[in-house]
Amino acid sequence: MSASQLTITQQAAALRSREVSAVELAGAALAHVEAHDSRLNAYLTVTADAARQQAAAADRRLREDGASASPLCGVPVAIKDVLCIDGVETTAGSKILKGFVPPYTATSVQRLLDAGAVVVGKTNCDEFAMGSSNENSAYGPAGNPWDVERVPGGSSGGSAAAVASGGVAYSLGSDTGGSIRQPAALCGVAGFKPTYGRVSRYGLIAFASSLDQVGPFAHSVRDCATVFATIGGHDPLDSTSEASPVEDPLASLDAGVRGMRFGVPKEYFGAGVEPGVRDRVEAAMRVIESLGGSLEEVSLPSTDVALSTYYIIAPAECSSNLARMDGVRFGHRVDASSLTDMYLRTRDEGFGPEVKRRIMLGNYALSSGYYDAYYKKAQQVRTLVAREFESVFTKVDALVCPTSPIVAFRRGERSDPLAMYACDTMTIPVNLAGLPGISVPCGFVDSLPVGLQFIAPRLEDAKLLRVAYAYEQATEWHEMHAPMVEATA
Amino acid sequence: MIQVEEQLDAVLARYQAVIGLEVHAQLLTRSKMFCACSAGYHDAPPNSHTCPVCLALPGVLPVINRQAVEYTILTALALDCEIPEFSKFDRKNYFYPDLPKGYQISQFDLPLSLNGHLDVLVGDEVVRAGITRVHLEEDTGTMHHAGDVLQSATSSVVNLNRCGVPLMEIVGEPDLHTPEQAREYLQRLRQVLVYIGVNDGNLERGSFRCDANVSLQQPGALGFGTKVEVKNMNSFRAVQKALESEILRQADMLDRGERIVQETRGWVEAHGTTISQRSKEGASDYKYFPEPDLPPMHITRDMVERIRAELPELPEAKRRRFETQYGLSAYEASVVTQTQDDAGTFETLASGVDAKIAVNWFMGDVARLANITGVKLQDSGLGVKGLVALLKLVAAGTINGSIAKGLLDELYATGGDAVQLVQERGLGQVSDAGELGTILDEVIASNPNAVNDFRGGKEAALQSLMGQVMKATRGRADAKLVNTLLRERLG
CATH class of the missing domain: 1.10.10.410 (Arc Repressor Mutant, subunit A)
Known part of the structure; x- marks a missing residue:
């Protein structure tokens, strides 16, 4: 695949002009994995045979009725290993699910497959999507295509790296506290977390059910919109999925931002934000102004407690969600002489340290006598966080801020869990409030990408994409490619 | 037997027994509570009624069975409960192999219904038993151990066919004071559930299950005594026996100045006693929290009224109506209204012939034949309409009673037209x-x-x-x- 065919839009055009076939695109994507993944470790499973079959089917479909085929038809995609695919090993980056082959496919993936997508493989991630650096994967960390010694961010690090490296035009990730937007920022690609409930969670291995949301990584906002238009919408298998129809994000994508008001949350520019990141984000704000948008400072006073709130609610839900990993029906099991020992040893061997830490945190927060002080209080703060956003959105159309306070760091550099948790200060409140958020590239610090985050009101995904698209189209950051892409171009 | 009754009377003269019952009733829905699997699991091969949802494979999500919610509301209305506008599901967390998710989806602080009651006739006295709440949850799977109990089993197998079957929990107030009242309460509750068609009332197969909380209170004492939970009672008789035994056990301890330990005890039919299963110290912390995979339910008033309109006439109301409308005795009316089917049969008979004749035949020869053959009148060759025709011949004086009995026996098995048969065989009564x-x-x-x-x-x-x-x-x-x-x- 060449650098001129990096986006879905470009590949779809090339497929229709017969410049390239889906089988060739799949072959190129698989060759890219072959060439780079020993260093990048972006993939946990490569589904070469299935990909070739899907590509052949896509070619037939394009030949028979190319005009009505989806733009995703024949375009290779990588799927985060927390999304189940029928017949494909799905581990969520955990040893406890080693060998687990689900007999069903996640709704979001199924919708891609129905559109003719070609799945190249399952991507690396922090174990059960818990982490901000991909270092918590039981299968080794993924690297950042801009500097493989550095982390790609997390938890969807493999999905971000797979796109940023130029191997695939897009991928799916999941975002519970920033797990799409933060790695997108660190890898210099677009990463979109839709409104909670907009994309079905059926088949997504749950981390924290009330926060998890599936979304795309891509080289352009338009591609994100194309994928969202395909995977979004109500799913009868997910009772928390939104019933209202999805507004077509492509229809209004290029409507611009003239006259729109942008809020700049002052709490998102605190001491933790690196000066270089701050500079790039402030430069981005000037671009928005140049496009006719206005900026005003707003306040989200509960930002400092949102992180603590998240680290009660998410672990509480995960402690319960991960209870099914008990060695009885699937995955890893350590046989023992008693049931209790079987449970203890299976889970002790199967889970990594961060997952165990969160299971313990969650159990503690839900325990009799502590529930009111922790879980209940956290739910109250969560409501407060959501109200603060609602109140701000009566004054502005969208918020603009950094995605991550820092750029990609070296592996092992942040070993303190609390320092790692702080990476997600600006992304976590968005999940608590169930809002849509997107990260787009906005420049570099020391040759490492910086991400710009836009946040919109609930269900205003189309408006969010339109805003991000306007910014993206006014800049060239999204056309800057990681060294790995250049190497294969 | 007489000995136990005398002992019990003596104990109940000194202590007041306080009994609260919790009933778990499986709902007669076609599919399970949160997935599309068939809920009719009884005769299915092990683990054949399962899917990724009830097997709790990673990544799957529950979807609420609307019929189960409606059945629970129907039950709650039959028990005069209040139906709050908002209700939600919660997770009850604990580890056991028959609970594949590691939590049971149940209801904690916002159940579908609250504050109802059930009037129970015990002897000549009507006892009003309060219903604390009726809520909805899912059943667990079943386990079979190679050995008596899990702890000493050399191996265990799990069958998840039952896992996820809709289960309604009916929590009663501690308003019952004798084992007989408890038994009557359960029989009446079962009758109501079967009447409204939400449960099959089968205790043996466990589709209607009961746990009891029992404590003894000295006259004039403030508050309840320490309560003991009794489980494993698989028949109404077992409930009465277990409660008798438990009351005598507690009275004996109190008489000797010992303290009652708060615990769960299991009824062992073969020994005629309860044995300790689990003390309060070993009780689990279920870490309830709201089920994030299911949005809260908004139960609109329209929905409640629509369901209320589906409520059939309940046994107690029917019994009273039969007494006044048909002039039946209290006993006759309660026998005839035992099941919805029986009541319907009686009313059809009574619409054709005099009610007194109808009830005599229904409770006499028809009941005898149904007993012997195991076939209900409506399923017999004769059928309800056939019996009406036959009884009309008696009432009109066309045939006499003993001829009619003979014909009943014959037609019950083979079927046929009574009027035609009487003519053909010349069985007409000679009354000239x-x-x-x-x-x-x-x-x-x-x-x-x-x-x-x-x-x-x-x-x-x-x-x-x-x-x-x-x-x-x-x-x-x-x-x-x-x-x-x-x-x-x-x-």
Whole structure:
């Protein structure tokens, strides 16, 4: 695949002009994995045979009725290993699910497959999507295509790296506290977390059910919109999925931002934000102004407690969600002489340290006598966080801020869990409030990408994409490619 | 037996027993609570009624069975409960192999219904038993151990066919004071559930299960005594026996100045006693929290009224109506209203013939045949309409009672048209005084001894003469008329 065919839009055009076939695109994507993944470790499973079959089917479909085929038809995609695919090993980056082959496919993936997508493989991630650096994967960390010694961010690090490296035009990730937007920022690609409930969670291995949301990584906002238009919408298998129809994000994508008001949350520019990141984000704000948008400072006073709130609610839900990993029906099991020992040893061997830490945190927060002080209080703060956003959105159309306070760091550099948790200060409140958020590239610090985050009101995904698209189209950051892409171009 | 009853009376004279019952009833929905698997698991091969959802594979999500919610509300309305506008599901977290998710989806602080009651007739007294709440949850799977209990089993197998079957929990207030009241409460509750069609009422198969909380209270004491939970009671009789045994056990301990330990005890039918299963210290912290995979339920008033409109006449109301409308005794009315089917059958009969005749036949010969054959009247060859036709022949005097009984036995098994049969076989009652007079004269003439005996004051001799008349008419004579005519002639 060449650098001129990096986006879905470009590949779809090339497929229709017969410049390239889906089988060739799949072959190129698989060759890219072959060439780079020993260093990048972006993939946990490569589904070469299935990909070739899907590509052949896509070619037939394009030949028979190319005009009505989806733009995703024949375009290779990588799927985060927390999304189940029928017949494909799905581990969520955990040893406890080693060998687990689900007999069903996640709704979001199924919708891609129905559109003719070609799945190249399952991507690396922090174990059960818990982490901000991909270092918590039981299968080794993924690297950042801009500097493989550095982390790609997390938890969807493999999905971000797979796109940023130029191997695939897009991928799916999941975002519970920033797990799409933060790695997108660190890898210099677009990463979109839709409104909670907009994309079905059926088949997504749950981390924290009330926060998890599936979304795309891509080289352009338009591609994100194309994928969202395909995977979004109500799913009868997910009772928390939104019933209202999805507004077509492509229809209004290029409507611009003239006259729109942008809020700049002052709490998102605190001491933790690196000066270089701050500079790039402030430069981005000037671009928005140049496009006719206005900026005003707003306040989200509960930002400092949102992180603590998240680290009660998410672990509480995960402690319960991960209870099914008990060695009885699937995955890893350590046989023992008693049931209790079987449970203890299976889970002790199967889970990594961060997952165990969160299971313990969650159990503690839900325990009799502590529930009111922790879980209940956290739910109250969560409501407060959501109200603060609602109140701000009566004054502005969208918020603009950094995605991550820092750029990609070296592996092992942040070993303190609390320092790692702080990476997600600006992304976590968005999940608590169930809002849509997107990260787009906005420049570099020391040759490492910086991400710009836009946040919109609930269900205003189309408006969010339109805003991000306007910014993206006014800049060239999204056309800057990681060294790995250049190497294969 | 008598000994236990006497002991119990003595204990209940000194202590007040306080009994609260918790009933788990499986709902008769087609599919499971949160997935599309069939809920009819009883005779299915192990683990054949399962899917990724009820197997709790990673990544799957529950979807609420609307019918189960409606059945629970229907039940709650039958028990005069309040139905709050908002209700939600919660997770009850604990580890066990028959609970694949590691949590049961249940309801904690916002159940579907609250504050109802059930009136129970115990002897001549109506006891009003409060219903704390009726909520909805899912059943667990079942386990089979190679050995008596899990702890000492060498191996165990899990069957998840039952896992996820909709389960309604009906929590009763501690308003019951004797084992008999407890049994009557359960029988009445079961009757209501079966009446409204939400549960099959099968205790043996465990689709209707009961746990009891029992404590003893000294007269005048403030607050309840320490309560003990009793489980493993698989019949109404077992409930009564287990409670009797537990009350005697607690009274014995209290009499000896010992303290009751808060614990769970299991009824062991074979030993006739309860044994300790788990103390409070070993009780789990279920870490309830709201189920994030299911949005809260908004139960609109329209929905409640729509469901209320589906509520059939309940057994108690039906019983009272039958007493007034059909002039049945309290006993007759309660027998006839035992099931919705029986009540319907009776009403069909009573619409064709006099209610008194209908109830006598229904509770007498029809019940006898149903018992012997195991086939209900409505499923028999005769059918309800057939019986009405038959009884109409009796009422009209076309055939007499004993002919009708014979026909009932025959038609119950083979079916057929009673009217036609009576004509074909000439079974019509002989009630013509002239025709009977001729026969009577012959009988009197050929039985001088019996005639003399009767005239000598032997009333029984008349029966013998009547028997001769019946024989001569092949049982068709109108017995009442024969009796009158005989007395006239011999008078």
